[in-house]
Amino acid sequence: MSAAQQRLLDLGWTPEVGRAFQPYRGAHRLARVCRVDRGGAALAGGMGAVRASFGGEVLRAVADDRLALPAVGDWTAVRDWPDDRVTLEAVLPRRTAIVRDSADRTSAGQVVAANVDVVVIVEHLDPDPDLGRIERLLVLAWGSGAQPIVVLTKSDLVPDPLGMRDEVAEVAPGVEILLVSSVLGDGVDELGALVRNGRTLALVGPSGAGKSTLTNLLAGVDVMPTGSVRARDGRGRHTTTHRELVVLPGRGVLIDTPGLRAVGLVADGGAVAGAFADVEAFAGQCRFRDCGHVTEPGCAVLLAVADGDLDEDRLARWRKLRREAALNAARRSGNRRAVVAELEARRHRR
Numbered sequence: 001m002s003a004a005q006q007r008l009l010d011l012g013w014t015p016e017v018g019r020a021f022q023p024y025r026g027a028h029r030l031a032r033v034c035r036v037d038r039g040g041a042a043l044a045g046g047m048g049a050v051r052a053s054f055g056g057e058v059l060r061a062v063a064d065d066r067l068a069l070p071a072v073g074d075w076t077a078v079r080d081w082p083d084d085r086v087t088l089e090a091v092l093p094r095r096t097a098i099v100r101d102s103a104d105r106t107s108a109g110q111v112v113a114a115n116v117d118v119v120v121i122v123e124h125l126d127p128d129p130d131l132g133r134i135e136r137l138l139v140l141a142w143g144s145g146a147q148p149i150v151v152l153t154k155s156d157l158v159p160d161p162l163g164m165r166d167e168v169a170e171v172a173p174g175v176e177i178l179l180v181s182s183v184l185g186d187g188v189d190e191l192g193a194l195v196r197n198g199r200t201l202a203l204v205g206p207s208g209a210g211k212s213t214l215t216n217l218l219a220g221v222d223v224m225p226t227g228s229v230r231a232r233d234g235r236g237r238h239t240t241t242h243r244e245l246v247v248l249p250g251r252g253v254l255i256d257t258p259g260l261r262a263v264g265l266v267a268d269g270g271a272v273a274g275a276f277a278d279v280e281a282f283a284g285q286c287r288f289r290d291c292g293h294v295t296e297p298g299c300a301v302l303l304a305v306a307d308g309d310l311d312e313d314r315l316a317r318w319r320k321l322r323r324e325a326a327l328n329a330a331r332r333s334g335n336r337r338a339v340v341a342e343l344e345a346r347r348h349r350r
């Protein structure tokens with residue numbers, strides 16, 4: 001195998017990517033996006049690192065649909081020009097995509113990371129984990145098509161990490177949960193074991209959860225600036241404004257995303273159902289198929305709450321996320337009346 005081929009494999013190349021690139025062979029190079037900034041992207045490919053600006057086709061597509069904007073993790077076709085310019089000409093179809101609500105809420109959303117195999121939801125144990133945030137990130141993960149896992153950091157700072165893990169398990173049915181201390185090294189190898197076979201792991205979570213610290217530990221070198229370093233160099237805590245893709249040669253790929261202050265979702269009902277499999281299972285047993293789980297007779301959801309099998313707060317958060325999903329669906333349909341009706345229903349249900 002050539003060095004160039006090895007580099008592509010290290011970047012997570014699959015035969016599927018190879019097939020998608022077929023039409024571009026010859027005039028283009030295959031490369032994966034490591035970071036996106038204004039007007040261009042840092043990429044890595046068989047020939048190494050390269051910076052490209054967005055080509056006309058890409059810019060036209062983005063004008064129509066924000067989701068067409070190249071994102072970290074995307075596989076792309078890149079073109080070299082005689083005047084030394086390099087342009088990103090096409091984004092190959094995404095196998096999975098983590099999509100969040102765009103900051104301005106004017107469009108469908110923005111891709112946080114693409115072609116991810118495992119979404120690592122990173123949440124700190126100190127301060128206390130935010131169960132609602134973990135649920136939202138799980139919805140984000142289920143909606144991406146990738147497999148979620150929860151990593152609880154800073155286990156060295158709390159007296160009962162196992163008890164806290166059990167609490168988190170209540171809001172993460174069917175999802176593996178790892179306890180990690182980047183200071184003591186606990187759990188780091190277990191997480192590292194998931195980076196194999198050219199798989200791509202993306203770390204998502206709030207600022208300060210320890211994503212960059214973990215990335216550095218797993219990479220074995222400091223590839224990310226972390227909170228402590230940033231504080232020392234006086235640039236403040238929220239300086240991770242760019243996303244980065246890190247290759248662990250012979251193992252896989254890590255994507256460190258910037259801390260999400262608020263997780264705006266563009267979730268659909270299916271993603272909510274994935275993250276709330278326990279609640280949906282109860283709902284499936286209600287007497288009426290269109291049960292609203294409010295006052296209906298034979299409501300298995302209300303029964304579960306009464307019996308202590310389902311936490312009332314979790315039920316409330318499920319309702320809220322379902323309303324959000326319904327509103328998103330209405331927005332996306334472009335049907336003004338559906339949006340107004342959904343907003344109206346929202347007001348009454350408050």
Ligand SMILES: Nc1nc2c(ncn2[C@@H]2O[C@H](COP(=O)(O)OP(=O)(O)OP(=O)(O)O)[C@@H](O)[C@H]2O)c(=O)[nH]1
Nearest residue numbers: 154181182207208209210211212213226227228259
């Ligand atoms: N005690 C303890 N501190 C940790 C642990 N992991 C990270 N920290 C500290 O927590 C702070 C934040 O860590 P970062 O890795 O910068 O957090 P981040 O999630 O990357 O934050 P953003 O880049 O803002 O999204 C730093 O001061 C770390 O040293 C841990 O397991 N235990």
Ligand SMILES: [Zn+2]
Nearest residue numbers: 286291293299
């Ligand atoms: Zn019901």
